[in-house]
Amino acid sequence: xEELKKKLKEQIIEALNLQDTKPEDIDDNAPLFGEGLGLxxxxxxxxxxxxxxxxxxxxxxxxxxRKILQSVQSMAEFITSKQPA
Amino acid sequence: MKGKCYIQGMAAISPQPTFxxxxxxxxxxxxxxxxxxxxxxxxxxxxxxxxxxxxxxTLKMGLTAALKCIQDxxxxxxxxxxxxxxxxxxxxxxxxxxxxxxxxxxxxxxxxFIQSTYNSVNGLIALQQKCTAxxxxxxxxxxxFENALLDSIMMIQEGASHTLTGAFEEITKEHFYIKSRIGxxxxxxxxxxxxxxxxxxxxxxxxxATFFTLTGAATPQSYAxxxxxxxxxxxxxxxxxxxxxxxxxxxxxxICGRNGDSNHEHYYEVLDACFPGVPxxxxxxxxxxxxxxxxxxxxxxxxxLRAQQLPASWFPMQEQLTAPVHSILFYNHxxxxxxxxxxxxxx
Numbered sequence: 302x303e304e305l306k307k308k309l310k311e312q313i314i315e316a317l318n319l320q321d322t323k324p325e326d327i328d329d330n331a332p333l334f335g336e337g338l339g340l341x342x343x344x345x346x347x348x349x350x351x352x353x354x355x356x357x358x359x360x361x362x363x364x365x366x367r368k369i370l371q372s373v374q375s376m377a378e379f380i381t382s383k384q385p386a
Numbered sequence: 387m388k389g390k391c392y393i394q395g396m397a398a399i400s401p402q403p404t405f406x407x408x409x410x411x412x413x414x415x416x417x418x419x420x421x422x423x424x425x426x427x428x429x430x431x432x433x434x435x436x437x438x439x440x441x442x443x444t445l446k447m448g449l450t451a452a453l454k455c456i457q458d459x460x461x462x463x464x465x466x467x468x469x470x471x472x473x474x475x476x477x478x479x480x481x482x483x484x485x486x487x488x489x490x491x492x493x494x495x496x497x498x499f500i501q502s503t504y505n506s507v508n509g510l511i512a513l514q515q516k517c518t519a520x521x522x523x524x525x526x527x528x529x530x531f532e533n534a535l536l537d538s539i540m541m542i543q544e545g546a547s548h549t550l551t552g553a554f555e556e557i558t559k560e561h562f563y564i565k566s567r568i569g570x571x572x573x574x575x576x577x578x579x580x581x582x583x584x585x586x587x588x589x590x591x592x593x594x595a596t597f598f599t600l601t602g603a604a605t606p607q608s609y610a611x612x613x614x615x616x617x618x619x620x621x622x623x624x625x626x627x628x629x630x631x632x633x634x635x636x637x638x639x640x641i642c643g644r645n646g647d648s649n650h651e652h653y654y655e656v657l658d659a660c661f662p663g664v665p666x667x668x669x670x671x672x673x674x675x676x677x678x679x680x681x682x683x684x685x686x687x688x689x690x691l692r693a694q695q696l697p698a699s700w701f702p703m704q705e706q707l708t709a710p711v712h713s714i715l716f717y718n719h720x721x722x723x724x725x726x727x728x729x730x731x732x733x
Contacts, residue, residue, distance in 0.1 A: 318440065321435065
C-alpha cells in the first residue's frame with residue numbers, strides 16, 4: 302500500500318503538472334480538493350482519466366468518484382480493492 | 387470607414403523583444419531555421435501558479451499579452467473582448483488528437499479538449515478580469531484578426547467606450563511540417579533578416595500574441611487612430627490597385643507584409659506601383675508569417691507613429707525618419723488570399 306501511495310502521488314503530480322509540489326509534500330489523508338492541494342473539478346476529471354489509464358479502473362458513478370478522490374489514501378484503498386486477489 | 391477609433395493601450399509577445407523594454411534600442415532577433423518563435427516572458431506576475439500549470443503556450447501568451455495591454459491602457463476592467471485566431475491552441479489540439487488515436491477514443495484528458503477550442507483565451511481573460519460583457523473569437527484564417535478588429539470598430543461606433551481586441555497564434559513542429567509539405571515555407575534555410583533578398587516560393591513561419599485596447603475618443607496617451615480599413619478576398623491586381631489608391635491620401639510611410647514569397651510577390655509590386663517614392667517597412671522578418679501577423683504590423687505602426695522614430699536595429703535597410711509621420715498605410719495579405727488595408731493616423 303505504501304509503495305502504491307508513493308507511485309500515486311508521483312502520477313498525480315505529473316498528470317496535473319503540479320510544478321512546485323513533491324510527493325513528500327502530499328499528506329496521505331489530506332483532502333485533494335478545496336483545501337490541501339486545492340484541486341478543482343477539471344482536476345477531478347483528470348484523476349478519473351489517470352485511474353482508467355494507469356490502473357484500468359473506470360469510475361462510472363460520479364457520487365462514487367467523489368469518495369474515491371477524497372485523498373491519496375482513499376484512492377489507494379479503492380485501487381487495491383479493485384485489484385485481483 | 388465612418389469615424390475613427392483610437393489605440394489606447396497595447397502589448398505584443400513576438401519573436402522580437404516586444405513585451406518589455408525599449409523596442410527602439412532592442413536588437414534584431416533573427417534565425418536561419420525558417421521559423422521565428424516567440425520570446426516568452428515570465429508569466430508568473432500575470433497568471434496565478436494554480437492556473438498556469440494547466441495552460442499551454444498560446445493560452446499563456448494570449449492571456450499575458452491581454453493583461454499587459456489592459457495595464458498599458460489604464461482601463462481597470464475591459465468591456466467587450468474580441469479576438470481573432472487562425473488556429474487557436476495547436477499544442478492542445480495536437481495532444482487531443484494524438485490521445486484519441488493512442489487511447490482508441492477512450493480515457494481522454496479533458497484539459498487539452500477544453501483548451502483546444504478557439505475561444506479559450508477569451509474565456510480566460512474574462513474569468514480573470516471578471517468581465518461579463520460581449521465576448522467573441524473570430525476564426526477566419528488570414529482574416530481572423532481583421533474580423534475581430536471590424537467587430538470592435540462597429541462596437542465602438544455603436545457606443546461601447548472601449549474594447550479589448552487581439553490576436554494570438556502559435557507554430558508547432560507538427561504544424562510547421564504540415565505546412566512545409568504544401569509549400570508554405572522556403573525549401574532551403576534562409577536567414578530571417580535576409581528573407582526579402584531570397585525571392586523564391588514560400589516564406590518563413592512565425593507566431594505571436596498581440597492585443598489592443600480600442601476607444602472611441604482620443605486621449606493624450608493614445609498611440610494612433612485607425613481611420614481607414616478594408617478587406618479584400620482574392621482580389622485581381624486591378625481591384626487591389628483601385629482599393630489601394632483609395633488609401634493614398636497623405637500616406638507618409640507604408641508598413642507592408644512582404645515576405646520573400648515569389649508566389650505572391652506580385653501583389654506587393656502593385657503596392658510599389660501605386661505608391662512610388664513612399665518609404666516602405668516590411669515587417670515579416672520580425673515576426674514571420676502566420677494567420678494573424680497583421681496584428682503585429684498594426685502594433686508596429688502604432689509604436690512608430692507615437693514615437694516618431696523607427697526601431698533602428700530592426701530596419702537596417704531604412705534610414706531614420708527625417709520628416710514627421712502623420713499617416714501610415716498598412717497593407718498585408720495572407721498567402722495571396724486575404725488582403726487587408728488600414729490607415730493609421732498620428733493623434
